[in-house]
Amino acid sequence: MASSIRVRATSNGDITEVQALIQHPMDTGLVKNPAGELIPAHYIQQLKFECNGKDVFVADWGTAVSKDPYVKFSFKGAKKGDDLKISWTDNKGGSDTTTAKIA
Amino acid sequence: MTTTTGPVATRRLILQGAASVAMLGLGNLPFAATPARAAANDKYPEEAFKQKNEADAIKALYGKTAEPSDKVKLDAPEIAENGGVVPVSVTTTLDKVTSISFFVAENPFALAASYKIADGTIPGVANRLKMAKTSNLVAIVEADGKLYSATKEVKVTVGGCGG
Incomplete structure (x- = not known):
């Protein structure tokens, strides 16, 4: 299966800019399906970005984050060619991990 | 043998x-x-995400109150046509930032997202949130052990919860 995570990490010398897009339903548990039944909550709780053995950015998410979440941030201390490891876990115990090269 | x-x-x-x-x-x-x-x-701050009220959520997450600051810049649309996808971003000029959190006052659960900022990470984040209806959006930046906030009202024409 293709990874649920799409990442672009670009370095401009000192600062690395990271953009990530994850495929996930992010169901709140408050919405009903057409048959009138509640769709159970299913959402990402934690998303982690790790570079050179250090957590550079950790996101704790609730149900109010949009479907197919997007996040953007920047950090210092990495260079072109370094590995950036991205992983998420959701409230149903699901998870995914991917590694991107900083370009 | x-x-x-x-x-x-x-x-x-x-x-x-x-x-x-x-x-x-x-x-x-x-x-x-x-x-x-x-x-x-x-x-994972499970309790904070369960709080319905914004003030309770801030208390559960940080255990203290925030003061408004013009050093926290919250960027969000005046009017969001689709409450399911509201692009929101925060930047700050504060030093020693350790976390950034987003609260939507009128949502069923006020806390939307909380980000831990490591040493060396630029204190700024952009993401997309759901908003049930027109509401105040609050960004809180934790810097050097203190909380600073910025608030902006976003008008939502179509809610993000079912619709």
Whole structure:
């Protein structure tokens, strides 16, 4: 299966800019399906970005984050060619991990 | 001769087998210990995400109150046509930022997202949130142990919860 995570990490010398897009339903548990039944909550709780053995950015998410979440941030201390490891876990115990090269 | 070599060979095999099992067992131990330690460091703030009210959520997450600051810049649309996808971003000129959180006052659960900012990470984040209806959006930046906030009202024409 293709990874649920799409990442672009670009370095401009000192600062690395990271953009990530994850495929996930992010169901709140408050919405009903057409048959009138509640769709159970299913959402990402934690998303982690790790570079050179250090957590550079950790996101704790609730149900109010949009479907197919997007996040953007920047950090210092990495260079072109370094590995950036991205992983998420959701409230149903699901998870995914991917590694991107900083370009 | 053939009758005596048989038992010797099996005993050697059994010993070898036992040795390799022992090595495997030892090798597995460090792997089992790492995930448990990582989880303890970055615990998911379950209670804070369950609070319906904005003030309660801030208290559950940080245990203190925030003061408004013009050093926190919250960027969000005046009017969001689709409450299911509201692009929101925060930047700040504050030093020693350790976390950034987003609250939507009128949502069923006020806390939307909380980000831990490591040393060396630029204190700024962009993401997309759901908003049930027109509401105040609050961004809180934790810097040097203190909380600073910025608030902006976003008008929502179509809500993000079912619709």
